[in-house]
Amino acid sequence: MTGRGQARTLGRPPLVLLVPGVLAATLLVVPLVTLVVDTPWGSFLDELGTEAVRQALVLTGLASAATVVLCVLLGTPLAWLLARVEFPGRALLRAAVAVPLVLPPVVAGVALVTALGRNGVVGTLLRDTTGITVPYTTTAVVVAHTFVSMPFYVLSVEGALRASGERYDVVAATLGADRWTTFRRITLPLAMPGLLAGAVLAWARSLGEFGATITFAGNYPGTTQTMPSLIYQALQSDPEVARTLSMILLVVSIGILAALRNRWLTTP
Amino acid sequence: MADDPVTGLVADVRVEGRLDARIEARPGEVVSVIGPNGAGKTTLLRALAGLVDAAGEVSVGGVSWTRPPRLVRDRSLGFVFQDQSLFPHLSALDNVAFGLRSRGAPRAEAARTAGEWLTRFGIDDLAGRRPRELSGGQAQRVAIARALAPAPDLLLLDEPFAGLDVGVATALRIELARHLASYDGIALLVTHDALDALTLADSVLVLDEGRVAQTGPPQEVAARPRTEHVARLVGLNVIGEPEAFRSFSPSAVTVSLTPPAGSARHRWHGTVLSAAPHGDAVRLLVGGEPQLIADVTPAATIELDLTPGRDVWLSVKETAVETYARRSP
Numbered sequence: 001m002t003g004r005g006q007a008r009t010l011g012r013p014p015l016v017l018l019v020p021g022v023l024a025a026t027l028l029v030v031p032l033v034t035l036v037v038d039t040p041w042g043s044f045l046d047e048l049g050t051e052a053v054r055q056a057l058v059l060t061g062l063a064s065a066a067t068v069v070l071c072v073l074l075g076t077p078l079a080w081l082l083a084r085v086e087f088p089g090r091a092l093l094r095a096a097v098a099v100p101l102v103l104p105p106v107v108a109g110v111a112l113v114t115a116l117g118r119n120g121v122v123g124t125l126l127r128d129t130t131g132i133t134v135p136y137t138t139t140a141v142v143v144a145h146t147f148v149s150m151p152f153y154v155l156s157v158e159g160a161l162r163a164s165g166e167r168y169d170v171v172a173a174t175l176g177a178d179r180w181t182t183f184r185r186i187t188l189p190l191a192m193p194g195l196l197a198g199a200v201l202a203w204a205r206s207l208g209e210f211g212a213t214i215t216f217a218g219n220y221p222g223t224t225q226t227m228p229s230l231i232y233q234a235l236q237s238d239p240e241v242a243r244t245l246s247m248i249l250l251v252v253s254i255g256i257l258a259a260l261r262n263r264w265l266t267t268p
Numbered sequence: 269m270a271d272d273p274v275t276g277l278v279a280d281v282r283v284e285g286r287l288d289a290r291i292e293a294r295p296g297e298v299v300s301v302i303g304p305n306g307a308g309k310t311t312l313l314r315a316l317a318g319l320v321d322a323a324g325e326v327s328v329g330g331v332s333w334t335r336p337p338r339l340v341r342d343r344s345l346g347f348v349f350q351d352q353s354l355f356p357h358l359s360a361l362d363n364v365a366f367g368l369r370s371r372g373a374p375r376a377e378a379a380r381t382a383g384e385w386l387t388r389f390g391i392d393d394l395a396g397r398r399p400r401e402l403s404g405g406q407a408q409r410v411a412i413a414r415a416l417a418p419a420p421d422l423l424l425l426d427e428p429f430a431g432l433d434v435g436v437a438t439a440l441r442i443e444l445a446r447h448l449a450s451y452d453g454i455a456l457l458v459t460h461d462a463l464d465a466l467t468l469a470d471s472v473l474v475l476d477e478g479r480v481a482q483t484g485p486p487q488e489v490a491a492r493p494r495t496e497h498v499a500r501l502v503g504l505n506v507i508g509e510p511e512a513f514r515s516f517s518p519s520a521v522t523v524s525l526t527p528p529a530g531s532a533r534h535r536w537h538g539t540v541l542s543a544a545p546h547g548d549a550v551r552l553l554v555g556g557e558p559q560l561i562a563d564v565t566p567a568a569t570i571e572l573d574l575t576p577g578r579d580v581w582l583s584v585k586e587t588a589v590e591t592y593a594r595r596s597p
């Protein structure tokens with residue numbers, strides 16, 4: 001039956017649900033509408049063309065693309081291990097993987113500095129052995145983005161791997177397939193929707209990443225200044241520019257949402 | 269049973285609390301595995317395949333699968349699962365080709381061989397279809413073809429006709445009989461159906477509570493069942509005595525409302541549990557010690573008012589009872 005027909009027979013929604021519901025919707029919608037309305041559309045294209053914006057856009061694009069690639073290459077095997085292999089501490093590892101989901105990004109940044117900073121545990125070792133220092137480089141941006149995006153990817157893929165089940169792994173084994181063949185030809189194709197959703201989530205998280213990046217990589221135009229960092233900087237000097245830049249990210253976000261609408265926006 | 273066990277299957281497998289069974293079979297032999305639910309039939313197949321941890325030994329064609337232990341993928345076997353378990357993202361052809369490619373066949377050759385198998389099962393026109401576009405019977409044909417295509421030494425079929433319509437199952441049973449006749453490996457067929465056990469198999473292995481209760485040619489097992497389950501499957505009454513089993517047909521049973529006169533040896537008192545049409549007769553299930561089945565005429569059913577709950581006496585003439593030793597000779 002349609003919702004409309006049910007509303008007629010079951011009565012009107014009670015105010016105690018209606019009022020908070022409308023308030024919530026207002027809170028979500030109004031800031032976005034005002035952003036769209038107040039964006040200085042006249043200078044929109046001019047702003048897009050400035051050196052700082054161009055650099056930040058390119059860096060954001062590259063960093064988010066690199067992040068997705070790293071998530072897929074490293075996160076897929078991790079998700080498989082969590083979903084398919086029993087090892088001591090698996091539950092603990094799964095919990096650890098999920099921590100960056102709820103960790104304040106600035107704390108993530110501090111953690112990265114502690115590990116990979118010039119005087120960090122791993123950072124010192126890296127500098128002494130290879131001469132490489134990570135902080136305040138584009139690499140640091142990618143590392144920070146990967147750190148905060150990976151959990152989204154891994155948990156999404158692990159869920160998909162669990163859903164497709166070990167059943168087909170067993171069938172493949174009875175047909176003589178080794179685990180790599182099974183992963184490649186059976187497990188991965190069956191989990192593909194989860195992989196795609198995870199990649200989009202990771203990419204979206206990377207696009208908006210600010211706190212960990214600015215803490216670990218800084219805010220240098222051309223090397224570590226991504227769109228969110230540029231917006232933050234612009235807001236302190238020229239709010240109009242900040243609004244224009246925000247608008248660009250909003251459009252990209254809505255694009256992602258549109259890509260995922262079949263997954264989350266369709267009502268059952 | 270196995271004249272030349274070196275080339276056949278010799279297995280002695282134990283799964284804690286579920287199974288302790290020994291089985292031997294010759295190459296080309298089809299063994300049907302029957303027994304009540306929970307008797308360990310599926311566990312036996314999974315133990316042979318290496319899908320459950322099992323103690324004991326399995327050797328096929330003179331090669332041990334357990335010393336040293338072989339991974340599932342290194343055992344030359346085909347497994348037909350109850351629910352088919354076709355790979356949902358692969359076409360029928362690719363499903364059948366999967367095992368061939370896993371075992372090293374080049375892509376083109378695997379596809380060609382898989383196509384031949386689909387042709388053999390009369391479903392070559394469905395080669396491009398995904399499993400969800402196949403009917404139950406078609407999917408089960410693909411599953412059997414997939415298991416047979418790599419020419420395994422051991423074929424394990426776990427209730428391949430379960431969940432299929434009766435007509436479909438009958439057609440598939442006839443086809444499977446043909447394929448098994450030309451298959452030179454060993455086939456183990458788990459079934460709930462006496463017809464499968466009797467028509468498809470060269471020998472029958474009866475499992476009961478995880479142990480082998482009886483083995484032998486189908487006719488022998490059907491004529492002289494040693495478990496109540498098999499007796500019911502083949503429609504016989506069987507009574508276990510300390511040294512022997514005694515079996516008799518339900519049509520040899522006389523039903524009366526008063527204790528029958530004459531020889532007192534074969535008479536029992538019980539309550540009618542159910543009455544259902546069986547061919548031209550009505551088959552009664554009578555609860556008592558033991559539980560027995562009796563076939564009576566519809567006229568007698570009405571005359572004696574043989575409805576559930578009715579107290580009756582059953583008797584059978586000594587000449588209608590077959591007696592055989594408890595242990596296989």
